[in-house]
Amino acid sequence: MTGYHEFSLNDAIDFARRHYGGFDGTTALAVEEIGDGNLNRVFRVTATDGRGVIVKQALPYIRCIGEGWPLTRHRAAREAQVLLRHGRLSPEGTLALLHHDDAQSALLLEDLSGWRVWRQALLVGDNTRGVAAALGRHLAKVLYGTSDFALPSADKRVEVARLANPELCATTDTVFFNDPYQDHERNRVPTGLEADAAELWSDRALKHKVAGLRLRFQCDAQALLHGDLHTGSVFVREGECRVFDAEFGFYGPMGFDVGLVVANLLLNFCGLPGWRQARAAEEARFARVEDIRALWKGFSEAFVAQAGGTQSPLLSEPGFVADFVQRVWQDTLGFAGTELIRRTIGVAHVADLDDIPDDNGREACQRRALWLGRRLIMEATTLSPLGLCSWLRRMAAEGE
Amino acid sequence: MTGYHEFSLNDAIDFARRHYGGFDGTTALAVEEIGDGNLNRVFRVTATDGRGVIVKQALPYIRCIGEGWPLTRHRAAREAQVLLRHGRLSPEGTLALLHHDDAQSALLLEDLSGWRVWRQALLVGDNTRGVAAALGRHLAKVLYGTSDFALPSADKRVEVARLANPELCATTDTVFFNDPYQDHERNRVPTGLEADAAELWSDRALKHKVAGLRLRFQCDAQALLHGDLHTGSVFVREGECRVFDAEFGFYGPMGFDVGLVVANLLLNFCGLPGWRQARAAEEARFARVEDIRALWKGFSEAFVAQAGGTQSPLLSEPGFVADFVQRVWQDTLGFAGTELIRRTIGVAHVADLDDIPDDNGREACQRRALWLGRRLIMEATTLSPLGLCSWLRRMAAEGE
Incomplete structure (x- = not known):
């Protein structure tokens, strides 16, 4: 999976399975898209026991501000760096970053569904x-x-x-x-x-x-x-x-x-x-x-x-x-x-x-x-x- | 001449001859070291007609502040960038940079001997x-x-x-x-x-x-x-x-x-x-x-x-x-x-x-x-x- 492409639902499952150690290797995973897709695609991937993770992927534009306002996908790397840096200083106040894939501009994040x-x-x-x-x-x-x-x-x-x-x-x-x-x-x-x-x-x-x-x-x-x-x-x-x-x-x-x-x-x-x-x-x-x-x-x-x-x-x-x-x-x-x-x-x-x-x-x-x-x-x-x-x-x- | 080494007098002449278009190819060049060697080596290279250029090379330490206070040679690149940027905005107030060699941390500069x-x-x-x-x-x-x-x-x-x-x-x-x-x-x-x-x-x-x-x-x-x-x-x-x-x-x-x-x-x-x-x-x-x-x-x-x-x-x-x-x-x-x-x-x-x-x-x-x-x-x-x-x-x- 080299070269950037927009994740499908199955890509999101693959990404979660490969980079999240918390799933049992054989468990079935469900996926739903929860973002509005204006700036990023956001998926929730869940196992049958209800535990889940979030997959967030940056899109190369901002739809909501104006047609074709482009926006660097590099922001995914910036988000990862800030979450890591802040997370070290204040883990109790920062959403946990579990994995970052620079080529796909994708982050694996903790799921706070109860929040x-x-x-x-x-x-x-x-x-x-x-x-x-x-x-x-x-x-x-x-x-x-x-x-x-x-x-x-x-x-x-x-x-x-x-x-x-x-x-x-x-x-x-x-x-x-x-x-x-x-x-x-x-x-x-x-x-x-x-x-x-x-x-x-x-x-x-x-x-x-x-x-x-x-x-x-x-x-x-x-x-x-x-x-x-x-x-x-x-x-x-x-x-x-x-x-x-x-x-x-x-x-x-x-x-x-x-x-x-x-x-x-x-x-x-x-x-x-x-x-x-x-x-x-x-x-x-x-x-x-x-x-x-x-x-x-x-x-x-x-x-x-x-x-x-x-x-x-x-x-x-x-x-x-x-x-x-x-x-x-x-x-x-x-x-x-x-x-x-x-x-x-x-x-x-x-x-x-x-x-x-x-x-x-x-x-x-x-x-x-x-x-x-x-x-x-x-x-x-x-x-x-x-x-x-x-x-x-x-x-x-x-x-x- | 790859790999950094401290310039000899002859190196300074070579550097000036190769990167300064103002010398006649056959003219004899004289060289003198004019810096104090605390932070940089500075040479003046002159042709027989009196025209000259300055060669400045960064050394990897500051002698005058304390034995072994190391200092990045990268400062030569910074100096080159600032002289170029300022020189574009105010050529009449900035010493002219004629050439920059990053590997040797060396600059070729205009000679202001009359100043x-x-x-x-x-x-x-x-x-x-x-x-x-x-x-x-x-x-x-x-x-x-x-x-x-x-x-x-x-x-x-x-x-x-x-x-x-x-x-x-x-x-x-x-x-x-x-x-x-x-x-x-x-x-x-x-x-x-x-x-x-x-x-x-x-x-x-x-x-x-x-x-x-x-x-x-x-x-x-x-x-x-x-x-x-x-x-x-x-x-x-x-x-x-x-x-x-x-x-x-x-x-x-x-x-x-x-x-x-x-x-x-x-x-x-x-x-x-x-x-x-x-x-x-x-x-x-x-x-x-x-x-x-x-x-x-x-x-x-x-x-x-x-x-x-x-x-x-x-x-x-x-x-x-x-x-x-x-x-x-x-x-x-x-x-x-x-x-x-x-x-x-x-x-x-x-x-x-x-x-x-x-x-x-x-x-x-x-x-x-x-x-x-x-x-x-x-x-x-x-x-x-x-x-x-x-x-x-x-x-x-x-x-x-």
Whole structure:
């Protein structure tokens, strides 16, 4: 099986059987395709006893963004490298990679069939208490462990170059920092928000801040990021989380990963009044604020605790570590703002807003997300974690 | 000639004859070794008509830092890549590369025998008016041209990875940001400055700022830097400059290159009272302040002028460009401060201070450089270009 070709169902079974030691050699294997085939083919291969594995194969294009937007299959190798690197630092927070075949751009991954995707769990109102704190601790481990706090200078620079991801980062650069700040044909501005979008496109103060965030994203190689850490990239179960879909991984600013989690919790927060009655929405929105509080607490406390052991005499100064974490918070707010904006008026939306059935309710929620995104960007350097949470609780209590 | 070996004089002649088209095939060639052999071998090969070329070959170690500090010969390839890249953007400011042999780690370079090294010109009091402004414009071209202002996102990321320089950057990291801020055996603390050094090593506020600069150096891939831009890396002649010795080149913060130039002008400024009578020293120090003013003016005006043409709608906002240049100025002051400190108490000193013949005079100049370095780091975010120049002129007028 040399030379790339798109896997058939039987190819997926073959791949699983050859590279997974957990199947009995003679057992019959069943297969189903579970991905939507926009970017990758994803198969679940299961034995008769119910145990299974996932086969994920990269396709050489992105169907959902536009006809013929090509995308390197090399992203499968990048995903494998990020899962391995993060998995060593935080096995409890990373989907396990069992095998990687570079020629076929195919990964063999652990099957988490009993788990839910976090976005879906939040949408249906499952209790996901403990997940945000666990994800915060996971982020502290993987971001600290791939940063200059943990790695010798030369080793870190070798990693930055080795894990460069120019093509997928260019996609991110476009959908985060280019299209949503101009009247671009790739944008999908919701009905009713045309005037809001036009007003945003003319906001020079906002674009000034976003330009700074764009350069941070492009230049600041602080740590090996997941690179696309929305709530659809996290499996959850009873206070546990496993991060997956790491093909956008690259060395970038820590606040980009943390900020995307915060933003996706806020997208849920913004959408809730469109999904539930006032009282239930308020309660669920309080829970999202608590998630954000717990995420940041989990991240910042675990990060500071690790930094005490850094080998660099300069970087181990407690005051410096506190300043650094404070700067990550500011980046978190800024990047969260860009995610809220691009998920509302850019090319790729989220179910938390777009699937709200009632037209008027949906429009109000989308406007809320756009407004919140702008506020976060403009107030990134002045808003504390406490301040943000108080403000969100007030919004929830007042049904705003 | 496959397999690396250290060039003999005859090897250098052979290399020049084979790769330089400017020699008549039959002409006799003379050769002399002009480097000191600490890091590289450098030969000048000349024809009977006086025309010549330079042959530079990398050695696999640094003799001057410590016995057996090995250093990759790969730096010759890095130097070739930086000279080519910078040479395309600013041929008038870059030493011309004529040929590069990777197996032999050897470069063929234009011969600038009629020119002087800037540090030597400053030490003997030559008029180098116009050089600083030309160097500022050169820096604006090469730094802008390799940055996100000029390059598409993916192309820039490919360049950052391709031009990674882990080993030499680790050397810089050590000699700039590690050793000088602790009592390290590699430091060379001048006689009489022991107490000053000890006091610096206990200054936590200073080390906090330096930690921030260290992370900027490590993480912030703004542009392709020269990486070691002291006044000994610049040939000068009547308002012209040609930058050479680019083996430390890498993608880093622009202020690191600009700051090293500023610092080396300031090292001369600090040393002048040890070299000349009061009146002559004052006049020469005013000239150094004028150099700094002209360097920054040349850089910032040329940078802003180019940024108007960037393809990125976000980055082309005039207010953002002004902010960005202001941030480069702050980095310039900070990195200049670290260069002043490491050139005074670190492993590698400069002639401007160390060669001052009188012991008391030398000690005073070294103390001045150490003090100035600390001030620049602590006041990097508050001191304007105008403020710095006024302050330096006052120092010069009062003989401080």
